[in-house]
Amino acid sequence: MIVRILGEGQFRVNDDxxxxxxxxxxxxxxxxxxDDEGGLRIxxxxxxxxxxxxxxxxxxxxxxPSELIVPHEGSSMEEVRKLLSDDGLxxx
Amino acid sequence: MGVMKRVxxxxxxxxxxALDRMEDPRETLDYSYQRQLEMLTKVRRGVADVATSRKxxxxxxxxxxxxxxxxxxxxxxxxxMGREDxxxxxxxxxxSAQSQLGDLQTQYAQLQGEEEKLTLASxxxxxxxxxxxxxxxxxxxxxxxxxxxxxxNEAFSGISEEMGDVGMAIQRAEDKTxxxxxxxxxxxELLASGALDDAIGGRRDDIQSELDAISAGSDVESxxxxxxxxxxxxxxxxxEGGQNGGQGAQGAQNGAAAQQARPTGGNSASLPxxxxxxxxx
Numbered sequence: 001m002i003v004r005i006l007g008e009g010q011f012r013v014n015d016d017x018x019x020x021x022x023x024x025x026x027x028x029x030x031x032x033x034x035d036d037e038g039g040l041r042i043x044x045x046x047x048x049x050x051x052x053x054x055x056x057x058x059x060x061x062x063x064x065p066s067e068l069i070v071p072h073e074g075s076s077m078e079e080v081r082k083l084l085s086d087d088g089l090x091x092x
Numbered sequence: 093m094g095v096m097k098r099v100x101x102x103x104x105x106x107x108x109x110a111l112d113r114m115e116d117p118r119e120t121l122d123y124s125y126q127r128q129l130e131m132l133t134k135v136r137r138g139v140a141d142v143a144t145s146r147k148x149x150x151x152x153x154x155x156x157x158x159x160x161x162x163x164x165x166x167x168x169x170x171x172x173m174g175r176e177d178x179x180x181x182x183x184x185x186x187x188s189a190q191s192q193l194g195d196l197q198t199q200y201a202q203l204q205g206e207e208e209k210l211t212l213a214s215x216x217x218x219x220x221x222x223x224x225x226x227x228x229x230x231x232x233x234x235x236x237x238x239x240x241x242x243x244x245n246e247a248f249s250g251i252s253e254e255m256g257d258v259g260m261a262i263q264r265a266e267d268k269t270x271x272x273x274x275x276x277x278x279x280x281e282l283l284a285s286g287a288l289d290d291a292i293g294g295r296r297d298d299i300q301s302e303l304d305a306i307s308a309g310s311d312v313e314s315x316x317x318x319x320x321x322x323x324x325x326x327x328x329x330x331x332e333g334g335q336n337g338g339q340g341a342q343g344a345q346n347g348a349a350a351q352q353a354r355p356t357g358g359n360s361a362s363l364p365x366x367x368x369x370x371x372x373x
Contacts, residue, residue, distance in 0.1 A: 003096070004253065007209055007261050009216055025094035032095060047096075060219035063227060063250035068096035069103060072260070083099050 002058060003051050004066035011055025021050055037077050048073055107252035116237055117244045121228040128221045131255050135214040138262045145269045146203040152279050153196045160189045166299050173306050182299050199272050206265045213261045220254045
């Protein structure tokens, strides 16, 4: 499946790496729900590293949309919340 | 539902909303393509803006470095004149300049990072825009409006996601640049106020004025002793000159030699700071 890291581009991640990815995402979500800024930073970094290590970059001229989108590296709690509420997104 | 899925749904919802506004799906293609070109222009302008900021920080770093070197020279000179208080003041200012320099180095690295990210983002968008243009022509030529719908949706959601990503990257870079502009402005003020004297402008700062005053004082002293020496050796010479030409010429030569010897053997403090040898202290 195709995963986009905001600010970095798209990666194709094999199915066998997806289960682990979902587990990490659950941790990220839990950190957001707890309003735990430190936890957010740690789980986001783990998630980013996993996608970068297990994914291969999608050629830039592909027009395929991504199934999953990871917030950009160094995102704050506020920025992640904005992404989830679509306030932070410029109009397409 | 996880964070990643929710974010991707937000992106898709945005794309769908834009698509729904179009009467004829094929209109979407041209309209979207115009938006893409505008976004490309915007991201390139973003890269240029970040580069300008980075160059400004670089210039300030050079100024602070010169300032710091100058303050150290002043401290060395002050110490050689026995003015520890002035040397201390110069070193305090040097330390402040060094700490500003450290901050600027961090900012510089951040701006460099932003510039690099935006440059890559602009290259990725360019590749997608080119692909979209080709796809757009194919769709228009081959399919009826009804048939085109699915294909347009596919191409559109892919490019729309990229546009959203790039749009955010530009926003982030702008925010960071604005922060740094404010800090750069503060440093410019600091440099201009003389708290950190502007080395490039060549303005005289208070430490330099005091050092110059001391130098001027010792210049007067050395002038005095030179004149005194001239009087002591020159006065008998004149009288002797009246009595004996040969002896007078010799006396004049001695006098000239004494004059030449004085400045070089004199007070090194009268030399400009920049001419001081490194081990001058």
